[in-house]
Amino acid sequence: MIALVGYTNAGKSTLFNALTHSDVLTSSKMFATLDPTVRAVRLPSRRRVLLSDTVGFLRDLPPDLIAAFRATLEEVQEAALIVQVSDISNPNHASQDADVMKVLTDLGVQDRPRLQVFNKTDLLSAEDLATLLKANGRSANKIFTSAVTGYGLEDLLARMDAELPIDPLVHLHLRIPISDGRHLSLVHASGTVLDSKVLDNHMYLEADLPESLARRLEDFVIPASALPTTPTQSKEAKI
Ligand SMILES: Nc1nc2c(ncn2[C@@H]2O[C@H](COP(=O)(O)OP(=O)(O)OP(=O)(O)O)[C@@H](O)[C@H]2O)c(=O)[nH]1
Ligand SMILES: [Mg+2]
Missing domain, CATH: 3.40.50.300 (P-loop containing nucleotide triphosphate hydrolases)
Structure with missing residues (x-):
């Protein structure tokens, strides 16, 4: 930023x-x-x-x-x-x-x-x-x-x-309320969204984001341990 x-x-x-x-x-x-x-x-x-x-x-x-x-x-x-x-x-x-x-x-x-x-x-x-x-x-x-x-x-x-210091990309899974346009717009504007879906009034996103932005979005990050296995596997299969 x-x-x-x-x-x-x-x-x-x-x-x-x-x-x-x-x-x-x-x-x-x-x-x-x-x-x-x-x-x-x-x-x-x-x-x-x-x-x-x-x-x-x-x-x-x-x-x-x-x-x-x-x-x-x-x-x-x-x-x-x-x-x-x-x-x-x-x-x-x-x-x-x-x-x-x-x-x-x-x-x-x-x-x-x-x-x-x-x-x-x-x-x-x-x-x-x-x-x-x-x-x-x-x-x-x-x-x-x-x-x-x-x-x-x-x-x-x-x-x-x-x-501007170098700002490497990090790969993250995020869960952001649909009503939080501010944070959703940040992800879309400065990251690459690889996958997204809406569930229970939240947007679930898989994205590559600059590290500095990832720090701002800390509260929305889904830890790897909490991720369902199926979507991850299908993603890997695609690659
Ligand atoms: N001639 C000239 N006018 C400019 C230039 N940049 C901005 N202006 C004019 O200066 C006025 C103020 O510009 P803004 O961009 O609104 O200024 P600001 O810094 O955002 O002001 P705040 O939002 O109040 O902090 C406007 O009338 C602009 O058209 C410039 O490079 N040259
Ligand atoms: Mg202004």
Whole structure:
């Protein structure tokens, strides 16, 4: 999981849409509307990862936003990579970034692999952008983007690929309530479902999943000792 974080209005959701637009998988479509803030994105290495959009940070968050904000913090805490987005055209962006960094520190994720994305470069003059690029070079974990024009998005995907730790696949049997669209969509979006059936209001799934996601789904895993023997045998026979 990669989490997009940043101050409100930085362009996280626009970036999220631009990055995931072409990768809405057929298998996850039925769940797509249930959790619009987590979607799969394909990296240049062809591996597929989950990208999570979060509620923007804001000084003096209004009370009705606090609940939504807290819910997304969990995604940030579990993220293998944090992508911090800021609006480079906003003259206050440095102080906003400092606020965001404070929140990340409060969450204990200040040392998590992190990329810094300076978005809305299309609002800068060509000279200002050139100066910034020159000052930052291609060093550090800084990427300049425009979610509107698509500038820098390929670079961003490549950097995500490079920074994201290796996440090997594990083979699992899961039992998830049908009503739990959120977890079902996670399995479909980032894993390969080999077999599924519905029984007693639960979806029984056999899937290959990235280890990081498997950890999130711990509560739903059916231990090998509890598996009925027949389906396993027929599966092996097929292979
Ligand atoms: N010019 C320009 N506008 C952008 C860019 N990215 C986003 N915007 C605009 O900035 C505004 C805010 O974008 P959002 O994607 O909603 O910002 P956000 O970070 O998700 O905001 P919150 O959800 O409040 O945290 C919208 O009007 C977008 O169209 C960009 O690269 N260039
Ligand atoms: Mg948003």
